[in-house]
Amino acid sequence: MIRVTYRIETPGDPRAMADKIAADQSTGTFTDLPAETDALRARHAARVEAVTILDPQPTPSLPEAGGPAGPVQRAEAVIAYPLDSIGTDIAALMTVTLGGVFAARGLTGIRILDLHLPPEFACHPGPQFGIEGSRRLTGVAEGPIIASIIKPSLGLTPDETAEVVRTLCDAGVDFIKDDEKMMNPAYAPLAARVEAIMPVIHDHEQRTGKRVMYAFGISAADPDVMMRNHDHVLAHGGTAAVVNINSIGPGGMAFLRKRSALCLHAHRNGWDLLTRHPGFGFDFRPYQKIWRLLGVDQFQINGIAAKYWEGDDSFVQSFADVTTPIFSEADRALPVVCSGQWGGQAFETWRRTGQTLDLMYLGGGGIHGHPGGPAAGVRAIRAAWAAASGGLSPDQAVARDADLRAAFGKWGEERRV
Incomplete structure (x- = not known):
């Protein structure tokens, strides 16, 4: 039944x-x-x-x-x-x-x-990579996978995007993604972005031994076009794709997953139409089960003190939902903590999600906008997670780390609780 x-x-x-x-x-x-x-x-x-x-x-x-x-x-x-x-x-x-x-x-x-x-x-196939595969592809065996987004979200040429990628790679991120709004615009076609970005990824790997995972926005209403996008990314050595799941629909997702060799990072834009009214629509729990069965590997679920409308309790429940097996441990998706995240939310995230480090922590403005630059933004986030998982309070962590102190000074003195 x-x-x-x-x-x-x-x-x-x-x-x-x-x-x-x-x-x-x-x-x-x-x-x-x-x-x-x-x-x-x-x-x-x-x-x-x-x-x-x-x-x-x-x-x-x-x-x-x-x-x-x-x-x-x-x-x-x-x-x-x-x-x-x-x-x-x-x-x-x-x-x-x-x-x-x-x-x-x-x-x-x-x-x-x-x-x-x-x-x-x-x-149904479920995730092809999930939590363990995401760790393997990013080379992050333990701890949170620290990630960022191309900012500005729209307007950069392929070459300008590649320079942002170079900066983020040098800053020490594990994962970079196109914003969900970035798919195949005339000023920055997907093929041209792939051809500009992947040499930067390969060069960084040659120099440092670390292969940063980059997720390209391949979504398209026509499944054949989406698969051509997928194949172009794969042919140039890419390992991941951003998929706007509500936009392509379950049929598009099933078509893609059956043929995909990329790790599929789900953005749920449009989800708010289904859930924002408390008396109508869907809770996240049933919704996410369908997409995990269809093959989502990584699932964006907002975060603590998110920049959007969703409250902390909803995020915490979503985190539990995507990490709870449906039929086996292999069908769990990697929770992607996002939406206005910087180092300050790590402490509450750690406390309220069961003190686990099996997550991706995605900072856009929280990395790019750090007063000390992107590298300082990444260091601040890493310092915050090390402190939170080590049992330190925000005040203790801020006293020990200058980059985290600068982040609190800009974004969140009131969150030292």
Whole structure:
């Protein structure tokens, strides 16, 4: 059985609404059907397995035209769908269990909280590299993988981008990526960027023995174009790609993963449309399971004190979600801590994510904008992580390290707590 946990909000009876969803999304409709026999329902009907009544809400999340102004009733409902009715295809799963429920009349809110899949879904490939492969490709056997982004995000020519890459490599990063907005613009085509950047990566490896991983933005609406982008990166010695997962869709991701030899770094832009309203949409937990099954290796999940709207608790839960096995340890994705990160957030990140160093710590402005330059930005982040994992407080760390002290002076004296 495929089990989905929904949080239902309705002016009526949440139990009746759960029954309606189960019927509408399987064998039933608005009226009795002669062919909907007991035998057919026994094989294919979805079933409500549990309903937990929650406190009512004074006003509806999404008022229906002509509906009551409140209060509305709420419940968590677990609905089980027979595997034989859906199969293991991701498009079928999303259509039946995740997508259709939002159309039901009488709902003033519905949120998908979790998705429990049977072992048959292990037929999907999952991450090709994941946490261990990312460590192998970056040469970082232990500790956080320190990463950065090309800044400015847009506007640099291929040669100018290559100079930023040279600076970041010399600064000591382990990983560099295109911003998600950078794909194949006329002023900096992907092919030209690859041909300008990869010699810098190779030269740095020749000089230092360290191969910095670079993730190129290969996303395209046409899967054939995306694969040509992938192949160009691979032919020039690249090892990673940025994939805008919501933009290419599950079908594009499945097409890419089946043929890919690159480590796939997922950016979830557009995710906020699905989750930002607390009474409607998706929690991250069910959402990320689908993308991990499809092959995401590294997953951006914002961070502590992020520059965007998402709060710290949401980030902490997302971190736990992407590192919790679905079927095996191999299907865990590398959590990418990002969005306005600099050294100061390392302490709280360490404390709240289970004191693990299995992560990528991605600083854009937090590296490029350091008062001492990018190398000082990288040193400050490394010093912060060494201090946090060593049990030091921010104040103790700042007293010991000038680069971290400068970072706190610019971005966060108030975060020394």
